[in-house]
Amino acid sequence: MILRFYRTLSFAVIFLLAHVSMAQKSVSLEDVWQNYTFRQRSIQNLNWTKDGQHYTELKEGKIIKYSVVDPKNSEVLFDEEIQRVAGKKIKVESFSLSSDELKILISTESEQIYRRSSKENNFIFDRQNKSITPLSKAGKQMHASFSPDGKKVAFVRENNLFLVDLISGKEKAITTSGKFNHIIHGACDWVYEEEFSFAKAFQWSPDSKKIAYYTFDETKVPEYNMQMWGELYPKDYRFKYPKAGEANSIVSLSVYSLTNQKSIPIQVGKDKDQYIPRMKWTASSDWVSFIRLNRLQNHMEILHASAKDGNSKVIYEERSNTSLEIESVGNDITYLADQKRFIFSSEKSGFKHLYVADIATGKVDPISKGNWEVDDFYGFDEKSQTLYFNAAAKSAIQREVYKIQLDGSNFQMISQHAGTSTANFSPDFSFYMLYFSSAKEPLQISLKSSQGTLIRVLEDNTKLKQQLKDYAISTREFFQIPLANGESLNAYTIKPKNFDPNKKYPVLMHVYGGPGSQQVLDAYPVSNDFYWYQTLLDKGYIIYCLDNRGTGARGVDFKKITYQNLGKIEVQDQIYSAQYLAKLPYVDASRIGIWGWSYGGFMSSNCLMQGADVFKTAISVAPVTNWRFYDSIYTERYQRTPQENAKGYDENSPVNHVNKLKGNLLLVHGTGDDNVHFQNAVALQEALIKANKQFQSFYYPNKNHSISGGNTRYHLYQMMTNFLLKNL
Template sequence: MKLRSLGLALLLATASPALVPLTAPVAMAQQKQAITLEDIWAKPTFQERSVPGFNWMRDGRFYSSLDNGSLVQHDVATGQPVQTLVARDAMQVTGSNQLIEAEDYAFNADEKKILFSTDTEPIYRRSSRAYYFVYDRGTRKMVPLSTGDKQSYATFSPDGKRVAFVRDNNLFVTDLATMQEKAVTTNGAFNNIINGSTDWVYEEEFEFAQAFFWSPDSRQIAFYTFDESQVPEYNMQIWGPLYPIDYRYKYPKAGEKNSVVSISAYEVAAGRTTKMDVGPEPNQYIPRINWTQTPNLLSIRRLNRLQNKLEILHADATTGKTQVVLTDTDNAYVEVNDDLRYLSDNKHFVYSSERDGYRHLYLYDLRGKLVTQLTKGAWEVTEIDGFDEEHGLIYFTSTEASPLQRHLYRVSLKGKGKTRLSEAGSSTDEVNMSPDCRFYLNYRSSNGTPTTVSLRRGSDGKLVKVLEDNAPLRQTLTQYNLGKLDFFTFKTTEGVTLNGSMLKPASFDAAKKYPVLMYVYGGPGSQTVKDDAGAGLAFTDYLWHQMLAQNGYIVVSIDNRGTGARGAAFKKATYANLGKLETIDQGEGAKYLGTLPFVDKARIGIWGWSYGGYMTALAMTKQADLFKMGISVSPVTNWRYYDTVYTERFLKTPQENPAGYDENSPVQFANQLKGKYLLVHGTGDDNVHFQNSIAWVDALIRENKDYQTLYYPNRNHGIYGGNTRLHLYRQMTDFVLKNL
């Protein structure tokens, strides 16, 4: 479950009516400006710039990007453009007057052909469809990939001779020499059979939508098939027409049936499809597949429904026969990620695991025998950023310096010579490394400071060129009345040390008493206390908190037990009982704040979105004496209403663990609500269904409790579009000002 769900974008893309923006009353300090909601949501006042459309090119000396509609090649060493590969006015479809507006692109292997996409249409969080065009740099011809409806996930074969794509739940291949397309599957049907892309729950919880993969030799395509015929449908009303539209899609709620998933390999030349043997158990997950560097060898990860046993299978793609080479188990759950990498020596692979209590990297031989543990310590590897097999090095990001930060390191494939490449100092670094590891883009930010994008050398991390320093935004921020954010720790009465952040008004006076608004997410593996541009939040939410600080509020966030970056024991402490320890910790946070001489303990509020909305509802009921007000946005209110993969990973099934579902669902505690409470939800939320808020409101009415509601027609989990965010944050601001 994540906050930024797109969901049904085509059907739900509506805009709010024009609204009169709010300028909240503020106390000016040192004649600096006050942030307004219009600055955050209606104007580009605080727009953070980056390096858009960046792609490394085959020759590590260059990268490309879309600049004002043109595809431009840049020199890595200088960051300067060296040539325009395709000008904007040259993006004309051959034989017509159609000029396309390129939104994304991809080169084939020799970079002589380019796939451009346009008119992209989001579906859910990661899925989309678009029109694709193939551009030949030699002939300068631009032709449609297909004459049919929009396509999804068009991908060149490694040899650049073909393109595979999905349309209407079927997989197709187009031969670029003849531009003839061939259907790999023909049985795809909406809400029934899906080939080459994922169902809703895989897309949301296993975090991928494209479900087909070319083999390195371009001879085969491995692909998923989802039989979702037995998965129950969820019905959402789309409001607007005289008679609202019913949108029905397959959504497996906790304890219900999932799709039956199979994996097949298609031999392009022979036109033959072979099904892989993933075992007789249909009630399981296949969260990842990867081609190895060994011809015809496919890697399949199999996960049991409880998600506490993950197996790596190696499959002969010609026969479909498989064997288990590695098994990873956990008393709670096994994390799924993209860290599995097969080396070109055809003898080894790298895999990450939490088996020693922290997520670390391990080197295995192809039979699954451990060769060595590459990283070790009371810290976490958070990302593999690059492999330099020529020099036997692996690049990764970790929390070694602090769980609040991320820095780039490298280590040899023998587990020796670990070296930090990130500059000294407090920061969070995100890395985009070139395929040959000679250079990388470094996105560096720290507490409330906008991101700097720089080009650096992979050999030693030395700066080559700053590509974007966000100097205009930095200058703009100096003109505003911003408060100071500090990180802190405290120990609960149970002896647990928790991390927190505290944003104080710029005019803070330690002799005064201030109201406090706590922001919470708190879900498994999450983090809202982090040393980055938004201090662990979206930059817009950070700025909204700054606006509240201007109005005399202290804003605090605390990472409770169950959150990430502190090892498996801390993260998995909430297993099988979501909400219990998290609510206790947030309550302990409120009590701790109440002991501070500058905090008015009678004026502590809390707000959160998604899992944070759930936490807010629990805090306002199970910890009702501590919180004066709360705002829940898009909350889960009963885990029985949420999806199988996420919910069962942390709670088991409701059949196995009914108490874990009921003992910390807000609907069970409506009678304990005391403070002022605002409930916000989008009626078109495909992720956390509007049903959650309906059930919650029904429980509050049954208990004769007062509350306020704010519903957004057809908006999804992110609640945005047009003036929507401006309207939402104006209502939340008013609620805070009036009730805290």
């Protein structure tokens, strides 16, 4: 009897120990923001070779060339452990190959400037003689780029455009009048870089004999001043930043001829207060194509300019009662080899689709159609007359890869799984990399043939999947919240692993909500916020996120309903959704909080004030608090100017709703934010103090809009967690 008791006890202990050893761990803030335990792997610096049969990548300091069909057939093109310059190791940060692949342009020691710009030291590695030489010894360079024939490199330094002949080694200044805060040649000013999503402002002609380039005259643009802390006397950093309604740069285009070593101006029009958001060469080296957009961004024209005399002519135009966003209209201009037609995108049907236009006649024909949106255009295969693109054709919260003939026939999905799929095609479209993930599946990168045959899997994030098994991770569940007008809003929730529908839970909502944006997407989370949420789930919270009206992938009417009233309908939708959640049996209606960053910070502070009886707590990180403080291009695209639409600027500014504040507010900002200036936080704080409203605030010295670097993110999320535990 006693023996049986001990034997039973032993089995129980063994079972208990086994169960404990198999128990999943809780996610900690250290896992998220110090160890970065859950980082997804991808392919670094992927480049297809010109023949389309190989690709290159940067892996552990080596530039490796792989055969598409035979993975064992690989070649190390450069190894930073072997190659030295004056005995010094060069750490490869990025690279590009010349057209003949005999030379490699290697970038290192980069210094970030703004979101898309940096300056670095560049080196030319000659694969034939194994020599490596500096591109220039006169200072770091920006946007260094091979000519199509691989014999020259152009770059920008100190606001001027330069040219290096790789055969002679001679360096020549194409422009000389560049000056900080006055004139920029070949690179964008701050607002173009931020809002038109490009920083390199020059293009080689197809025949390598010309360079078309931008010039920004920002002399009359007002300066914004940021103090940089850390020394005995703080330094002032002044840069040109056009706020809504203020003067923009005067932008011009020129073509430089390497033959006669002269630049000619391109005729961009008499109106100096306009935008040129895109410029590229057509299929011919005789013609430069550019887009002209008026300041209100509701009239877009595509023009062709002669590279010989600079004369230009309009070949296509579009108008809108609201605005024409360049990412949706004209962004994907692709010229056909016949030099008679071009492919472009437009929202004129009410949804973003692809069109083909005849240059001579102006005739435009739709290629894709339907009540769904094209998301990204990958290119056109001349041989098969096939277009490849990404779209939200099945659902606004998913993405698929498609192909279609130029005449609109044979519309087919070539990705296979529900979730989010994107692609990267080889130059001849015979192969492509398919990137797939879903809410439950980390990124997988597959190499496929144009027929869809799987060649091999390049990355499946096995390590991350194994790590996730050790942790108690809850995934996102998608659902819809019905509006009174019959529409539904897409949302997701994340619930604790031990969720009990009979309990009452506090809720933290996450919001962004800006025009054309999307947070509710069936893709594996890229942001570490997802793992931070796991730490909150472990403490008994439920997470919700809603894409309000004004967000993307649901057509023009849905997206542009917020025009001239940013923050009105979006805030109403977030408050309505919180009220909807409050009625759920397992939600504690007295403990609903909301947080957001940037546009989301604008939204969260507004929600706490305008929804004072709904929200108990809000965290507002790097918020816009008054659209008068934000840049011209973004703000006027949706609000027009303050001079035209003062009501739209003021009625939905949280600064003007401070008297309604009842709950707990945490306001966070970086003092070195070049994008959403610290001025926004100061203005809101001043208004709250005048209204005698108590709140908490925190600033991060010298940190930009991302508030990152070193221990910063760990500190920030620890503070936000403590604030929620105390106030929600």
